[in-house]
Amino acid sequence: MSEVSTASGVGRVTLYKHFATRELLLEAVVHRAVADTADALSDLGLDTGPVEDALERLVRTSWPILDRHRKVRTVALTAIGHEALRAHHDPAFRHVDQLIARGQDTGSFRNDLTRDWLTAVFYAILHAAADEVDAGRLSSDTAADSLIPTLLATLRPAHHRPTPKPS
Numbered sequence: 667m668s669e670v671s672t673a674s675g676v677g678r679v680t681l682y683k684h685f686a687t688r689e690l691l692l693e694a695v696v697h698r699a700v701a702d703t704a705d706a707l708s709d710l711g712l713d714t715g716p717v718e719d720a721l722e723r724l725v726r727t728s729w730p731i732l733d734r735h736r737k738v739r740t741v742a743l744t745a746i747g748h749e750a751l752r753a754h755h756d757p758a759f760r761h762v763d764q765l766i767a768r769g770q771d772t773g774s775f776r777n778d779l780t781r782d783w784l785t786a787v788f789y790a791i792l793h794a795a796a797d798e799v800d801a802g803r804l805s806s807d808t809a810a811d812s813l814i815p816t817l818l819a820t821l822r823p824a825h826h827r828p829t830p831k832p833s
Contacts, residue, residue, distance in 0.1 A: 699735040703728055704757035712761060717769040722814050729810045736796040762788050776823040791817055
């Protein structure tokens with residue numbers, strides 16, 4: 667709380683007046699980050715054009731927001747727990763869920779797995795990229811370029827996947 671107080675330029679008393687605990691402050695930060703993401707995704711027209719193009723727009727828009735807040739996620743997991751963090755993500759999850767549903771309806775995305783599972787996998791892959799950036803094994807600037815083909819390979823039905831070349 668001292669670091670936040672100093673960084674924000676407000677006194678600790680003022681900070682505690684608005685957020686009585688570290689957990690409440692973290693919940694507010696997570697809520698704001700997810701709300702910003704949901705707002706950004708609302709403006710993308712994810713229900714128009716080819717689903718693969720919509721997925722690319724979604725990743726290129728959401729990755730910089732996740733990247734900017736990736737340290738908060740790590741702290742929030744410990745402080746407020748996985749279930750609370752997941753509950754905060756529902757507004758952003760809705761956009762991904764709807765895109766995956768559209769992809770399944772058009773045959774662009776696999777139907778052999780549930781939409782809920784594919785949505786969870788989508789977010790797991792995004793967060794794995796954030797972990798790799800933290801570990802220095804992936805560049806933040808090129809993460810979206812890795813995420814898009816990885817997600818498409820995961821979401822596409824088997825008949826859309828390239829056949830591996832024999833060695």
